[in-house]
Amino acid sequence: MKTSIITVCLNSAETIEDCIKSVMTQTWPDIEHIIIDGGSTDKTIDIINNFKGHIAKYISEPDQGIYDAMNKGIELSSGDVIGILNSDDVYADETTVGRMVELIQSNCLDAVYADLAYIDPRNSDCIKRFWKAGTYKKKAFFFGWAPPHPTFFCRRKVYEKFGFYRSDMKIAADFELMLRLIEKHQIRIGYLPKVIVKMRMGGKANVLGGIIRGNLEIIRSFRLNGFSVSPWFFILKPITKISQYFLRPESTKSTGLICKDTRT
Numbered sequence: 001m002k003t004s005i006i007t008v009c010l011n012s013a014e015t016i017e018d019c020i021k022s023v024m025t026q027t028w029p030d031i032e033h034i035i036i037d038g039g040s041t042d043k044t045i046d047i048i049n050n051f052k053g054h055i056a057k058y059i060s061e062p063d064q065g066i067y068d069a070m071n072k073g074i075e076l077s078s079g080d081v082i083g084i085l086n087s088d089d090v091y092a093d094e095t096t097v098g099r100m101v102e103l104i105q106s107n108c109l110d111a112v113y114a115d116l117a118y119i120d121p122r123n124s125d126c127i128k129r130f131w132k133a134g135t136y137k138k139k140a141f142f143f144g145w146a147p148p149h150p151t152f153f154c155r156r157k158v159y160e161k162f163g164f165y166r167s168d169m170k171i172a173a174d175f176e177l178m179l180r181l182i183e184k185h186q187i188r189i190g191y192l193p194k195v196i197v198k199m200r201m202g203g204k205a206n207v208l209g210g211i212i213r214g215n216l217e218i219i220r221s222f223r224l225n226g227f228s229v230s231p232w233f234f235i236l237k238p239i240t241k242i243s244q245y246f247l248r249p250e251s252t253k254s255t256g257l258i259c260k261d262t263r264t
Helices: 016-024 044-050 066-076 096-107 156-162 173-184 208-224 233-245
Strands: 003-009 031-037 057-060 081-084 089-091 111-120 123-131 153-155 189-200
Touching (some): 003 016, 003 066, 081 096, 096 111, 096 189, 123 189, 156 173
Parallel strands (some): 003 031, 003 081
Antiparallel strands (some): 111 153
16 A cells, blocks of 8 residues: 655754655655655755655645645645654654554554654654553544644545645644544544654744644634534643653653753
């Protein structure tokens, strides 16, 4: 089953090489890596060019934001399954793509997701906390639950049937997409209880302005899909994150070291 991994980037010279190498080392035999660059002005393009032989498709042009770039990648892709790997993220090991695709195949699923480890931006071996997603239960989104988007692998036909990311959203279009697919259309979803992606901490969604805008977009996401959102959502959502600081996977050997805060 052919799998497309889409990476969007903009001025990602510090991290894009690690991202590309994590896709290069995957053992799944049929992967196309597609990179959508938003017109970087640093050394990102030079680094990408160094790995041209390992990248199936690549474009560099202005876009309307990260979700517009993701949509471009989906349109360019030819895989039966599509995964999104951000330019500052890496797969936990070389079997990640294969595990997710085989889970879809063997269980006749539409999509799968897994757990995620947040890592220090300056040290990819230093784990700060974990996002243990857990098994999906109907209406879980209404109680602050959502799968870690970088772990989400989905069949192409699902995008073609139910639509892509909303490019008019800047922070929460991934939430809206998964809400639409999983909660509204009840696609067949599976969960792998394993850390498959290491994600660098930071980003505009984690600053005050981003949090406010993200919450407004989440409210809009529910309304767009015909749902009403309870005020409890915004109480339960941060509560679910507290446990991330105390959770540990069954094994950290293939994931990385658990580190204390190294900021000074």
